[in-house]
Amino acid sequence: MGHGMKAAIALTVALCGTPAFAGWEPAKPVEIVVAAGAGGASDQMARMMQAAIQKNNLMKQPIVVSLKGGASGAEALMYMKSSEGDPNKVLIAYSLIYMLPLSAKIPFNWRELTPVSVVALDQFVLWDNSAGPKTVKEFVAAAKAASAPFKMGGTGSKREDHVLTVFLEQKTGAKFSYLPYKSGGEAATQLVGNHTESNVNNPSENLEVWRAGQVRPLCVFDKERISYTTKVTDTQSWADIPTCKEEGVDVQYLMLRAMFLPGKVTAEQQAFYVELFHKVTQTAEYKDYMEKQALKPIFLTGKDMVQFLEEDDAVNKSLMTEAGFVAK
Numbered sequence: 001m002g003h004g005m006k007a008a009i010a011l012t013v014a015l016c017g018t019p020a021f022a023g024w025e026p027a028k029p030v031e032i033v034v035a036a037g038a039g040g041a042s043d044q045m046a047r048m049m050q051a052a053i054q055k056n057n058l059m060k061q062p063i064v065v066s067l068k069g070g071a072s073g074a075e076a077l078m079y080m081k082s083s084e085g086d087p088n089k090v091l092i093a094y095s096l097i098y099m100l101p102l103s104a105k106i107p108f109n110w111r112e113l114t115p116v117s118v119v120a121l122d123q124f125v126l127w128d129n130s131a132g133p134k135t136v137k138e139f140v141a142a143a144k145a146a147s148a149p150f151k152m153g154g155t156g157s158k159r160e161d162h163v164l165t166v167f168l169e170q171k172t173g174a175k176f177s178y179l180p181y182k183s184g185g186e187a188a189t190q191l192v193g194n195h196t197e198s199n200v201n202n203p204s205e206n207l208e209v210w211r212a213g214q215v216r217p218l219c220v221f222d223k224e225r226i227s228y229t230t231k232v233t234d235t236q237s238w239a240d241i242p243t244c245k246e247e248g249v250d251v252q253y254l255m256l257r258a259m260f261l262p263g264k265v266t267a268e269q270q271a272f273y274v275e276l277f278h279k280v281t282q283t284a285e286y287k288d289y290m291e292k293q294a295l296k297p298i299f300l301t302g303k304d305m306v307q308f309l310e311e312d313d314a315v316n317k318s319l320m321t322e323a324g325f326v327a328k
Helices: 002-010 041-055 070-081 097-105 137-144 160-174 184-192 203-211 267-281 284-292 302-323
Strands: 032-033 063-067 089-093 113-120 125-129 150-155 178-182 214-218 256-259 296-298
Touching: 032 041, 032 070, 032 203, 041 089, 041 203, 041 256, 041 267, 041 284, 063 113, 070 089, 070 097, 070 284, 113 178, 113 267, 125 137, 125 203, 137 160, 137 214, 150 184, 150 256, 160 178, 160 302, 178 184, 184 203, 184 214, 203 214, 256 267, 256 302, 267 284, 267 296, 296 302
Parallel strands: 032 063, 032 089, 150 178
Antiparallel strands: 089 256, 113 256, 113 296, 125 214
16 A cells, blocks of 8 residues: 555645635634544544634634544534535544445445545554553564453544554454444553553554653554654654564554535535635644644645545555455
8 A cells, every 4th residue: 555655645735826715705613523532633633723723813704623423433424425515514534434334334435525635644553551562572472472362442443443453463463352442532541541452543642641651652554654753752752663564564554634525515615625724734733733643744635635535445445355344
């Protein structure tokens, strides 16, 4: 999948010359819909965007964050699908838009929505409790030697965290008991409390407990290290975390963070949000958030975004099929 992501990142466009749209703008509060529970990476990103829009006066109407994580996120997807023509709802989407329809057979296809922009790429990290093994090699050895399978916490079932757990098993020969939680925040809490041995949370979801010395990052599931070099703890930056491939476990996965409107909105309404979220990516709040949460910056819209989504959809379908998670 490295090739697909490389191609997608090469499509990145800087819309510095984006014109101001003097036409349509929202006449009532806008809802950012989150397909997950409180405290997870999507919730955190939505609240950063809410703050950036309000603080920088990017929109006249207020913006509210609406958590619709019911049924593993299906609530949000069906809510957006049923909101055709409503330009006051914006979904902050991630790989769920590909995975959930495959695993749960819900009647949803991301092509039914209106794409606005891809605003970031999110990485995954293998974490254990700070009292646990200090390296991937030690972690795998401990998992193999354990009398019962190590408990791996994650967000939802048959989704990114679960897929990564299956591939960890395949690559290492260790066995894990996957425990699905409502959000990455809950998965982090369970790891801190030693109710699980590990998780594969996004950087943002374990940031505070890492800073507090309660968990340890073992490796990042990407072909290259995270680029940010500012120290997060007293001794480590994100860039100090080795890739899993460096540690002998060749598993790579990146997740999109993208904005969608419901289907059947007008081109003028779509253009308003393209400009709005481009402005968001230029704010200090966004740039600070990207570094602190160790996200990869990217901005795609229009045909470039659709091409990215088609490639990413194919990658995710392949991974889900290989993991045995596609509903019959």
